[in-house]
Amino acid sequence: MNNPGQKSFPVSWDQFHRDSRALAWRLTSVGPFDAIVAITRGGLVPAAIVARELNIRTIESVAVKSYDHQAQSAIKVLKPISQQVLDLAQGGGKILIVDDLVDTGATARAVREMLPGAHFATVYAKPKGREMVDTFITEVSQDTWIFFPWDMDVTYAAPISGGTD
Numbered sequence: 001m002n003n004p005g006q007k008s009f010p011v012s013w014d015q016f017h018r019d020s021r022a023l024a025w026r027l028t029s030v031g032p033f034d035a036i037v038a039i040t041r042g043g044l045v046p047a048a049i050v051a052r053e054l055n056i057r058t059i060e061s062v063a064v065k066s067y068d069h070q071a072q073s074a075i076k077v078l079k080p081i082s083q084q085v086l087d088l089a090q091g092g093g094k095i096l097i098v099d100d101l102v103d104t105g106a107t108a109r110a111v112r113e114m115l116p117g118a119h120f121a122t123v124y125a126k127p128k129g130r131e132m133v134d135t136f137i138t139e140v141s142q143d144t145w146i147f148f149p150w151d152m153d154v155t156y157a158a159p160i161s162g163g164t165d
């Protein structure tokens, strides 16, 4: 659930797929890329969609945890980027880092430090973190909580005019 006073922006699977495809389209003018690094867990789904669209077969993950539910805590690197992908970047390979969203930018900053020359892309961006991202599709306000389709279920909605059916 979102915090009181916070707006919510629920995203369906269809919309997420469309927005991730739009991100892939935008990235066609930046690539080609030799590898994708997905920031788990939220970056895994857009990374798969972008990889399919841009025909990228080398996909690495980095596990960074910055939130317990909606409370932000210190950044923890639970799984670093493999030496193979770091070597690829060192040797001049073009790396694309993908995440679902940037909020404060703390996660993006931490991963950018691991791969300074990489291109950083997210589907959604909030103003505080926008500067950390090279390419994104949709900006939402800082006081909005984005609900992703994998965090939601189909449920009853009361009529706009009130009542129960």
Ligand SMILES: O=P(O)(O)OC[C@H]1O[C@H](OP(=O)(O)OP(=O)(O)O)[C@H](O)[C@@H]1O
Residues within 6 Å of the ligand: 039, 040, 041, 042, 043, 064, 065, 066, 067, 099, 100, 101, 102, 103, 104, 105, 106, 107, 108, 129
């Ligand atoms: O810009 P920031 O303020 O750092 O927030 C953005 C990060 O927060 C969420 O991940 P989270 O750490 O909640 O983990 P998850 O991807 O496993 O849900 C989201 O997927 C981003 O990775």
Ligand SMILES: Nc1nc2[nH]cnc2c(=O)[nH]1
Residues within 6 Å of the ligand: 067, 101, 103, 144, 145, 146, 147, 148
């Ligand atoms: N699901 C979700 N995770 C986040 N992590 C940081 N901001 C957000 C957000 O708006 N939605």
Ligand SMILES: [Mg+2]
Residues within 6 Å of the ligand: 039, 040, 041, 042, 043, 099
């Ligand atoms: Mg994440």
